[in-house]
Amino acid sequence: MEQYFDILIAFFLVVAGLFGFVGSFGLIKLNDQMSRLHAPTKATTLGVGGVLIASILHSAVSEHHLSLHELLITLFLFLTAPITANFIAKVHVHRHQTPETLPPAGEDSTWATFMTEDKDDES
Amino acid sequence: MILTYAIYFAFACFGAGMLMNMWVVITAEGIGDRILALDTMVINTIALIVLYGVNIGSEIFFEAAMIIAMLGFVSTVAYARYLLRGNIIE
Numbered sequence: 018m019e020q021y022f023d024i025l026i027a028f029f030l031v032v033a034g035l036f037g038f039v040g041s042f043g044l045i046k047l048n049d050q051m052s053r054l055h056a057p058t059k060a061t062t063l064g065v066g067g068v069l070i071a072s073i074l075h076s077a078v079s080e081h082h083l084s085l086h087e088l089l090i091t092l093f094l095f096l097t098a099p100i101t102a103n104f105i106a107k108v109h110v111h112r113h114q115t116p117e118t119l120p121p122a123g124e125d126s127t128w129a130t131f132m133t134e135d136k137d138d139e140s
Numbered sequence: 141m142i143l144t145y146a147i148y149f150a151f152a153c154f155g156a157g158m159l160m161n162m163w164v165v166i167t168a169e170g171i172g173d174r175i176l177a178l179d180t181m182v183i184n185t186i187a188l189i190v191l192y193g194v195n196i197g198s199e200i201f202f203e204a205a206m207i208i209a210m211l212g213f214v215s216t217v218a219y220a221r222y223l224l225r226g227n228i229i230e
Contacts, residue, residue: 023143026143027142027145030146030147030149031146031149033153033187034149034151034153035153037150037154037187038153038156038157041156041157041158041161041180041184044164044173045163050170050172050173053176057176057179061180061183064154065186065190068187068190069190071194072190079197080197084199086202087190090190090202090205090206090209093206093210094209097213100213100217101216101220104216104217104224105172105220107224108171108172108175108220108224109170109172111223111224112172113170130224
């Protein structure tokens with residue numbers, strides 16, 4: 018029985034390692050900066066999630082007590098990865114684009130990073 | 141037995157990822173890539189710490205991984221916000 022759990026943990030570790038590697042490799046490989054955002058924020062987060070699942074299973078099987086506090090790290094990473102991705106995308110828009118090169122912003126007057134102070138005050 | 145090899149495989153993958161992140165930090169074209177590489181480096185560090193805890197069968201490294209996750213998020217947001225607004229706490 019324990020052997021099957023070892024195979025399961027090994028499976029999660031191998032999948033996690035592959036996703037972590039792909040995430041870091043995509044950061045070199047992809048062509049423009051908005052594409053490069055995809056690789057680390059999605060693939061690497063999944064890689065860390067796999068490692069944490071393997072850690073939960075390992076402590077449950079080999080030390081015979083279920084410790085779920087690894088889920089805290091998973092939850093924290095899954096909450097914060099989109100926020101950091103949003104901030105880095107905003108930095109890219111702020112430094113490399115102008116309001117003319119971007120598509121129209123819909124019902125708002127302009128994109129948030131180009132708003133000046135007095136427009137902020139009006140809204 | 142199979143578990144030992146799987147742990148070493150994951151160590152090799154995340155270590156190689158960390159080296160590639162360092163390469164991007166050194167040779168990045170813009171500042172956005174550099175922030176992204178540093179953020180990925182933090183995530184890979186968490187994975188390596190948790191893997192080391194699995195390897196030696198200890199849970200003592202959980203708090204370290206948690207603190208690094210929080211500090212990495214805060215530092216990434218602070219760096220990006222400094223570039224966006226020229227100021228961190230307004």
